[in-house]
Each structure stands twice: as C-alpha cells, then as structure tokens.
Amino acid sequence: xxxxxxxxxxxxxxxYSARASCDGNPFTDVTFGAVFRLGHRRxxxxxxxxxxxxxxxxxxxxxxxxxxxxxxxxxxxLDGQRASFRCVPPSEGNHGPVGVIDRFHFAYADGTPYYxxxxxxxxxxxxxxxxxxxxxETLAAAPFNKLRMCVFPKSYRYNxxxxxxxxxxxxxxxxxDFARFNPAHFRNLERRVEQLRDLGIEADIIxxxxxxxxxxxxxxxEADDRYLRYVVARLAAYRNVWWSMANExxxxxxxxxxxxxxxxxxxxxxxxxxxxxxxxNGHRWYDHGKPWVTHAxxxxxxxxxxxxxxxxxxxxxxxxxxxxxxxxxxxxxxxTAEDLVHRFWQGTAxxxxxxxxxxxxxxxxxLWWSKGGELRGESxxxxxxxxxxxxxxxxxxxHPAMHRWDRHCVQRGDGAEYLIYFGWSQPAxxxxxxxxxxxxxxxxIDTWRMTTDALVGEHSGAFxxxxxxxxxxxxxxxxx
Amino acid sequence: xxxxxxxxxxxxxxxYSARASCDGNPFTDVTFGAVFRLGHRRxxxxxxxxxxxxxxxxxxxxxxxxxxxxxxxxxxxLDGQRASFRCVPPSEGNHGPVGVIDRFHFAYADGTPYYxxxxxxxxxxxxxxxxxxxxxETLAAAPFNKLRMCVFPKSYRYNxxxxxxxxxxxxxxxxxDFARFNPAHFRNLERRVEQLRDLGIEADIIxxxxxxxxxxxxxxxEADDRYLRYVVARLAAYRNVWWSMANExxxxxxxxxxxxxxxxxxxxxxxxxxxxxxxxNGHRWYDHGKPWVTHAxxxxxxxxxxxxxxxxxxxxxxxxxxxxxxxxxxxxxxxTAEDLVHRFWQGTAxxxxxxxxxxxxxxxxxLWWSKGGELRGESxxxxxxxxxxxxxxxxxxxHPAMHRWDRHCVQRGDGAEYLIYFGWSQPAxxxxxxxxxxxxxxxxIDTWRMTTDALVGEHSGAFxxxxxxxxxxxxxxxxx
Numbered sequence: 011x012x013x014x015x016x017x018x019x020x021x022x023x024x025x026y027s028a029r030a031s032c033d034g035n036p037f038t039d040v041t042f043g044a045v046f047r048l049g050h051r052r053x054x055x056x057x058x059x060x061x062x063x064x065x066x067x068x069x070x071x072x073x074x075x076x077x078x079x080x081x082x083x084x085x086x087x088l089d090g091q092r093a094s095f096r097c098v099p100p101s102e103g104n105h106g107p108v109g110v111i112d113r114f115h116f117a118y119a120d121g122t123p124y125y126x127x128x129x130x131x132x133x134x135x136x137x138x139x140x141x142x143x144x145x146x147e148t149l150a151a152a153p154f155n156k157l158r159m160c161v162f163p164k165s166y167r168y169n170x171x172x173x174x175x176x177x178x179x180x181x182x183x184x185x186x187d188f189a190r191f192n193p194a195h196f197r198n199l200e201r202r203v204e205q206l207r208d209l210g211i212e213a214d215i216i217x218x219x220x221x222x223x224x225x226x227x228x229x230x231x232e233a234d235d236r237y238l239r240y241v242v243a244r245l246a247a248y249r250n251v252w253w254s255m256a257n258e259x260x261x262x263x264x265x266x267x268x269x270x271x272x273x274x275x276x277x278x279x280x281x282x283x284x285x286x287x288x289x290x291n292g293h294r295w296y297d298h299g300k301p302w303v304t305h306a307x308x309x310x311x312x313x314x315x316x317x318x319x320x321x322x323x324x325x326x327x328x329x330x331x332x333x334x335x336x337x338x339x340x341x342x343x344x345x346t347a348e349d350l351v352h353r354f355w356q357g358t359a360x361x362x363x364x365x366x367x368x369x370x371x372x373x374x375x376x377l378w379w380s381k382g383g384e385l386r387g388e389s390x391x392x393x394x395x396x397x398x399x400x401x402x403x404x405x406x407x408x409h410p411a412m413h414r415w416d417r418h419c420v421q422r423g424d425g426a427e428y429l430i431y432f433g434w435s436q437p438a439x440x441x442x443x444x445x446x447x448x449x450x451x452x453x454x455i456d457t458w459r460m461t462t463d464a465l466v467g468e469h470s471g472a473f474x475x476x477x478x479x480x481x482x483x484x485x486x487x488x489x490x
Numbered sequence: 491x492x493x494x495x496x497x498x499x500x501x502x503x504x505x506y507s508a509r510a511s512c513d514g515n516p517f518t519d520v521t522f523g524a525v526f527r528l529g530h531r532r533x534x535x536x537x538x539x540x541x542x543x544x545x546x547x548x549x550x551x552x553x554x555x556x557x558x559x560x561x562x563x564x565x566x567x568l569d570g571q572r573a574s575f576r577c578v579p580p581s582e583g584n585h586g587p588v589g590v591i592d593r594f595h596f597a598y599a600d601g602t603p604y605y606x607x608x609x610x611x612x613x614x615x616x617x618x619x620x621x622x623x624x625x626x627e628t629l630a631a632a633p634f635n636k637l638r639m640c641v642f643p644k645s646y647r648y649n650x651x652x653x654x655x656x657x658x659x660x661x662x663x664x665x666x667d668f669a670r671f672n673p674a675h676f677r678n679l680e681r682r683v684e685q686l687r688d689l690g691i692e693a694d695i696i697x698x699x700x701x702x703x704x705x706x707x708x709x710x711x712e713a714d715d716r717y718l719r720y721v722v723a724r725l726a727a728y729r730n731v732w733w734s735m736a737n738e739x740x741x742x743x744x745x746x747x748x749x750x751x752x753x754x755x756x757x758x759x760x761x762x763x764x765x766x767x768x769x770x771n772g773h774r775w776y777d778h779g780k781p782w783v784t785h786a787x788x789x790x791x792x793x794x795x796x797x798x799x800x801x802x803x804x805x806x807x808x809x810x811x812x813x814x815x816x817x818x819x820x821x822x823x824x825x826t827a828e829d830l831v832h833r834f835w836q837g838t839a840x841x842x843x844x845x846x847x848x849x850x851x852x853x854x855x856x857l858w859w860s861k862g863g864e865l866r867g868e869s870x871x872x873x874x875x876x877x878x879x880x881x882x883x884x885x886x887x888x889h890p891a892m893h894r895w896d897r898h899c900v901q902r903g904d905g906a907e908y909l910i911y912f913g914w915s916q917p918a919x920x921x922x923x924x925x926x927x928x929x930x931x932x933x934x935i936d937t938w939r940m941t942t943d944a945l946v947g948e949h950s951g952a953f954x955x956x957x958x959x960x961x962x963x964x965x966x967x968x969x970x
Binding site: 031336337338339340341342344345346349371412415416417434435436437438439440441479480481 | 816818819820822825829851894895912914915916919920921959961969
C-alpha cells in the first residue's frame with residue numbers, strides 16, 4: 011500500500027495502490043476499487059490490475075478538502091484499506107476538465123472558456139519512443155488544444171509498421187488473450203495523456219476503430235466490455251480525457267447499433283467524472299441527439315451546415331474531420347492549407363468547432379495525421395491566429411446571427427461581438443445594419459495573411475464596410 | 491412586296507414583306523403569315539407588323555432546294571401573295587441551329603459538336619449603342635458561344651439607367667400600350683441577335699424576368715401571350731436563338747405554375763423550328779423533366795451534383811448561373827476567377843455545361859453581367875482553354891465514369907477519352923485501373939495555368955500518375 015502523495019491539487023490525479031497475489035487471472039478474477047469520501051459525499055471508483063501483483067485505483071478530486079478513501083476488493087489484501095489526502099487549489103494552468111456550457115459550447119471547470127481547436131494523430135502512441143517525443147515537442151509549439159488518438163494500433167495505408175506495444179498479452183497476429191491486458195501498453199498511453207494534459211491538450215481517446223489487422227476491431231462482446239471497463243478505470247481520472255467511442259464507427263461491419271449503445275452505457279456507468287462522450291462517423295452519422303452523447307463529433311465537408319447541425323442536435327458540434335491539409339491521393343487528405351483554414355473559420359462562423367489533420371506524403375510515411383512527428387503544413391500558424399481571435403473577446407461561444415446564404419455571421423456576449431466571415435468570396439464592400447442605438451468598432455481580418463485592420467472611428471446603424479476584395483476575409487464588430 | 495434575296499443559304503433567314511394600311515391596331519387587328527413549301531412539305535409561319543404599314547414574315551430554310559411561299563392575311567394586300575427562293579449550301583461557319591444529341595449533349599444541325607460555354611449580359615441591348623458595340627467587340631475576342639440576354643430592360647442594383655428603347659409604345663413608367671409594340675426596340679434586338687450569330691454565339695433569349703420597374707413583369711395574361719407570339723414571329727427564324735422562359739422564374743410572384751406552362755405551350759406551338767427551350771430558377775427549380783423543356787437551365791452552386799441532375803432530368807444540364815467572378819457584396823457575384831474556372835471544369839467533369847458571368851464593381855456601374863462592355867476578369871482566358879480542350883477530342887459529350895466521391899471522372903467516345911478532375915484537391919499522385927487490354931496516352935493538365943504535360947510512354951492496366959500536388963489539376967487519358 012502506498013499513495014503517490016498526501017497532497018493533490020484539485021483536478022489532479024490521486025493514485026492508491028495495493029499489492030496482492032492471485033492464483034488465477036488477476037484481470038478477471040479479482041475485483042478492486044475504492045470509495046472516496048469528502049464529508050457526506052461518496053464517489054465509488056473502479057481500480058485495475060497493473061501487473062506485478064499491483065492493483066491501483068485512480069481518482070480526480072474536484073473539490074478542495076480532506077478526502078478519505080476505503081478500498082474494496084475480492085482479495086483480503088485489497089479490501090478495507092484506508093487512506094486520506096488533502097486536495098489543494100489547482101496549480102497555474104490547471105483549469106479542470108472541459109465540460110459543455112451554454113448548450114453549444116465548452117468551458118473548463120473553473121469557468122475558463124475552452125475553444126476547441128483540435129488535431130489528429132491517430133497512432134502516435136504506437137510509434138517508436140523517439141517519434142512520440144518528437145510529436146510532443148511539435149505539439150508544444152502548435153496551437154492545438156485537443157488531440158484525437160487511438161487506444162488500439164492502426165493498420166492502414168501509410169501505417170503498416172507494427173507498434174512497439176500491444177494492448178493484450180499474446181502474439182500477433184490474432185493469437186491474443188483478450189482476458190489479459192498488457193500494462194506496459196497502457197502505462198505508455200497514460201504517460202502520453204499526462205504529457206498532453208501538461209501541454210494543455212485534451213486527449214480525445216478513440217476506443218474502437220476499423221483499421222485493424224490484429225483482431226481488435228472484432229473481439230467477442232465480453233472482451234469489448236472488459237476492455238472498456240479497463241480503459242475507463244485506468245484513464246478516466248485524467249482531467250483531459252474525452253471518450254470517443256470510435257473513429258468511423260459505421261465502417262466497423264461487425265458492430266451493430268446495440269453494440270454502440272452498450273459501449274456508451276458502460277463508459278457512462280463506469281466513469282465517475284462523466285467525461286465528454288461522442289462517436290465519429292464515416293458515411294452514416296450517429297444520432298447525436300441520443301442522451302448519452304455530450305457533443306457531436308462529426309466527419310463532414312459540409313461546414314456551411316454547421317448551424318443546421320446545431321439545431322438538429324442541440325449540442326456542441328465538433329467537426330473533427332473535414333478533410334486534411336495534405337497531398338495524398340485520397341480525397342480526405344489532400345486539401346490545401348487555405349481550404350483547411352477556411353473550414354476552421356467557416357465552422358467558427360457557424361457557431362461550431364473544427365479539427366485539423368495533416369497528410370503530406372513522406373518518404374518514410376511519416377504522416378502527422380497518423381504517426382505524429384513534425385508538422386509541415388501552412389495551416390497551423392493560421393489556426394493559432396484563429397485561436398488567439400477566439401480567446402480575445404467576450405467569454406463564451408458564438409451563436410448564429412443575421413443569417414444570409416452568402417456569408418456566415420455569429421455573435422457572442424449577447425451581441426457584444428459579431429463575426430462575419432466571407433469565405434472564398436471576395437466582396438470589395440459589405441453593407442450592414444446593426445441594432446439601433448449601439449456603436450461598434452470594426453476590424454477587417456485577413457484570416458490567411460493573419461492581419462487585423464481596425465477601421466477608423468465608431469460605426470452605428472446602417473453602414474458599408476470597405477473590404478479588400480480577396481478571399482478569406484472576416485469582419486469583427488465590437489460593441490463599444 | 492419584296493424579298494431580301496432570291497438566294498438564301500441553308501439555315502439563313504429569308505424575309506418576305508408586304509405593305510398594307512390598317513385603320514385599327516395593326517398589331518392586333520391584322521393577321522399575316524405565310525406557308526413555305528418544298529415539294530410536298532409545308533411550313534406555316536407567323537408574320538408580324540413592323541411599323542410603317544409594313545408586315546414581315548421570316549423563315550429559316552433547313553433544306554436546300556427551291557422553296558415557294560404563299561402569304562395569308564386578313565387584309566387583301568397581305569393575302570395570297572406568292573414568292574420563291576433558292577436555298578443553297580451554308581457558308582463557312584454556318585453549322586445550323588443547335589439541338590440536343592445523345593440525350594445529354596448538344597450539336598449543330600450539321601453534326602458539329604456544340605460544347606456550351608456561355609456568358610451573361612442580361613441588359614446589354616438596353617444600353618447606349620456605343621456600349622452595345624463594345625460588347626460585341628469584347629465577345630468577338632472571348633471564348634463564349636452562348637449569351638443570356640433579356641428582351642425586357644432590367645431594373646436592379648447597378649442597373650438603374652433607362653434603356654434607349656422600350657418594347658411597347660407609351661410612356662414610362664407604366665403608361666404603356668401593351669397592344670402596340672415598338673418595332674425599333676425589336677429591330678435593335680434582332681440586329682444584335684444576328685451579330686451574335688455571325689460571331690458564332692447562341693442567343694439565349696430571356697422572355698420574362700422579375701427585375702422590373704416598368705410593369706413588364708406583371709402584364710395581363712393576354713398581353714403576355716401576345717408578346718410571346720410577337721417575339722417568336724420576329725426572332726424564331728434566327729438559327730442561334732434559344733428560348734429561356736425566364737430568369738429566376740420563381741421570383742416573379744404574380745405568375746403561377748400554370749402561367750409558365752402556358753408560355754411554354756405558346757412558344758412550342760408558334761416556333762416552326764422548335765428552338766431549344768428552358769427556364770432558369772431562383773430558389774425553386776422548375777421541373778425540367780416536363781416534356782416541353784429541352785434542357786435544364788439551372789442556377790446552383792452545387793456543381794458536384796451534376797451527374798445527379800443528369801439522372802433526374804435525363805436532359806442536357808446547363809448551369810447558367812453558379813455565382814459570377816467579381817467583387818460585389820452580393821454572394822452570387824463575388825467569387826474568384828479560380829473558383830469560377832474550377833466550376834467550369836467541375837461541371838464538365840460531371841457531364842454537363844456551365845455559364846460565366848462577371849460582376850466587378852465599376853465607377854460607372856459597367857458590370858459585364860448586366861450591361862456588357864469590357865471583360866476585366868481572369869476567367870475568360872481559362873474558359874477559352876477549356877473550350878479548346880473540349881473541341882480537341884472525340885466528337886460528343888462527356889458521360890460519368892468511374893465514380894469516386896473525391897474526384898470527377900467522365901469519358902467520351904465510348905472510352906476513347908477519359909477526363910479526371912481533382913478540383914481544389916492537391917493530390918501528388920493518382921492511382922488508376924483502366925480497362926484491360928487498352929493502352930493510353932496520359933496528359934496532366936493545369937486548368938488554371940493552362941498547361942498540358944504529356945507523360946512519357948503508353949499506360950495500361952493499373953498505374954500511378956504523378957501529379958503536381960496543387961489544386962486545379964485534371965488528367966486526360968486518350969486510348970491509343
């Protein structure tokens with residue numbers, strides 16, 4: 011028995027471990043967990059077996075104060091152990107987990123707005139350690155605050171290499187013991203999630219995906235369910251975890267709708283923190299209106315439909331995949347940087363959020379979208395510019411305003427700020443009529459060149475804004 | 491009585507005129523026309539009153555030989571007159587009228603393929619004569635082989651000037667005698683149609699449109715019908731005439747579906763040559779499946795739906811309006827030249843046809859799309875490049891082939907030529923599998939830079955084509 015520390019910051023991870031030996035399969039034959047208490051509040055948390063006769067339970071305290079815990083377990087050495095720790099204020103940069111606010115948007119638990127600006131490295135934790143470190147180095151300098159990543163390794167064009175670690179004991183290919191996890195695999199995953207957390211990046215953990223040659227996409231239901239419980243027990247305490255039930259769930263031919271509902275139920279029931287949950291589609295969208303979905307995770311090119319999707323689902327819309335910057339022959343991975351940056355602004359100006367990916371051909375198949383490594387595209391610095399724009403304004407997200415078919419317009423802060431985005435159009439002027447009695451400062455933003463030009467003076471009522479007559483222009487109006 | 495000539499080339503215009511005086515209204519109280527005969531063939535043609543006690547009947551002979559005519563009329567001087575002329579072979583460049591072939595495409599009557607590459611100058615014949623001449627001069631050097639133009643003047647933003655001539659007698663605004671046409675207006679219109687014909691340009695004559703301050707969009711049904719008969723009698727003989735019932739028909743609130751059916755019926759019944767007929771939409775598409783519609787004339791931005799529209803209507807699809815190159819604030823008139831050229835190739839690679847328009851702000855409101863004048867954009871020379879591409883290949887139009895969501899592919903000549911177009915995508919390579927046993931020459935086309943690079947050697951079976959990794963690339967494969 012030991013505890014990692016007697017003092018844990020709010021929204022940090024407290025870990026309690028105990029040792030016991032088991033004659034059978036410790037992954038399946040032993041139960042272990044703990045009940046955490048603060049005053050009259052009780053939180054029951056599943057533990058997990060981590061190899062070497064070691065059982066652990068992890069917990070994220072969300073309130074400051076003196077927490078106590080008492081273990082439960084099916085082996086004597088695991089049962090009825092007590093410990094306590096003090097939860098202290100969060101350190102700088104720790105804003106807590108991200109949740110949904112204002113129906114369509116996100117914020118950290120401390121109220122700081124979270125403007126989702128995601129990227130994608132599906133299999134980065136399945137590459138050699140040096141490449142994983144390089145990915146973290148790149149992310150540290152990149153604008154992204156969310157990363158989509160798979161628990162399972164990936165088998166797909168440009169991704170034929172075997173991973174250093176597998177999630178189960180056994181031998182590739184397909185001679186796995188799905189009842190015995192490989193702790194080393196999950197320890198690496200957790201460390202990477204922690205490192206992302208320390209970079210301020212949410213980890214959108216993809217639990218299943220179809221790009222598989224090892225059999226992980228087609229396990230028996232019992233193995234699926236055990237796997238989900240194990241992942242939740244290990245990872246849920248990290249405040250930057252989001253759950254993505256799948257990448258392209260509808261391309262997994264052996265799963266049916268009822269399977270996905272069961273997976274959602276398991277995660278929903280086992281996760282003490284109710285981390286954000288969604289599921290990403292290939293061709294057929296999931297019904298994100300279902301109550302266990304916290305936000306829509308979407309693959310679509312049709313970002314002009316953002317406001318329509320908001321109305322359909324009544325939840326935050328994150329278009330995680332709208333085609334990637336790159337030059338591969340597959341159409342989902344060969345749009346220009348201009349186009350991807352445009353899609354980010356288009357989604358923003360529709361009241362939603364967009365994700366990045368990069369797929370430039372590389373002699374060693376080092377494509378960011380799958381393996382991480384280095385970014386070579388031109389969109390990230392423009393996405394950084396967008397992120398600064400989002401964070402420099404009234405708190406809260408954008409909502410549709412003043413709809414017209416030929417441009418997007420949103421407002422936030424009850425009209426304190428308006429954003430109008432013209433996309434690929436190149437108007438040389440724009441006429442507008444603002445609410446009577448209000449005065450505004452007007453800025454003309456070139457989203458590609460990353461410039462912001464303030465118009466002289468104050469504007470009110472009906473007026474015409476001169477524009478540069480080239481694509482990728484946005485206008486911001488700030489109420490005085 | 492006189493005839494313009496005793497010898498008329500095939501598909502030229504023969505005109506016969508007669509003089510008579512009438513106490514009442516010669517436009518409504520007098521009937522006049524002629525029956526033209528070649529052997530046992532008889533063609534009944536309506537004449538029209540052209541002012542100055544002069545009645546005319548025009549006829550386009552479509553067969554060589556000795557034609558005879560006999561007039562009919564409700565005044566003695568107009569009735570039973572006889573004349574004859576010899577129809578001789580067409581002069582160079584006269585390929586006859588354009589008709590539908592191969593269900594989805596067009597050809598001239600002599601079999602020459604007609605690849606529609608249109609533009610738009612709605613009100614060019616309503617400008618000062620000097621500007622009309624300038625428009626013709628511009629068109630002579632431009633790639634376009636069809637022009638959309640209105641019979642009625644237009645009242646809309648950037649188009650507030652009064653026209654030099656009105657179609658009816660009376661005084662603006664709205665004190666018109668709809669029962670008395672203004673022959674001078676129609677003589678100018680005809681002369682311009684003739685001049686277009688001599689430039690090899692089809693005149694897509696728009697019979698009604700909503701942008702009106704004179705009352706021409708809201709005449710009594712009787713006046714509408716008389717107007718249609720008059721226009722058909724005057725213009726149908728010009729082989730380059732197409733009939734467009736309306737521009738944005740659904741924006742004409744005082745017309746109902748039955749009105750449009752009646753207009754189509756009148757034109758269909760009165761036009762001896764059955765010129766091409768369509769109708770252009772605003773928001774609500776006309777049902778182009780109706781039997782009196784010869785081809786779909788469409789306003790839409792969704793050119794990736796071209797193949798779907800072909801299937802829906804089973805007719806040639808002409809997207810006459812897909813947004814114009816320009817910089818006005820209205821979204822339908824501010825796309826870049828790149829985007830418009832892209833739309834032309836996208837439509838072509840979907841097995842259809844696209845139209846051009848240009849709307850750059852001008853200190854004197856000289857916007858090509860409405861008034862004509864000069865072209866200032868960058869798309870026309872690229873559209874010329876496309877036209878040369880279309881005319882340099884197996885005769886006939888393109889049909890969808892090898893569908894994939896991320897690029898367009900069409901073929902013509904039963905697989906003699908394939909066109910693959912990648913649009914805004916920037917693949918650096920493309921893998922393809924061609925029909926077994928065939929060999930191909932491969933060309934990589936930069937549709938924006940207007941370059942064509944032939945790959946070395948012959949290609950067959952499955953192979954990968956290296957591409958430049960930038961947008962606007964097409965590939966042509968020609969069977970050897």
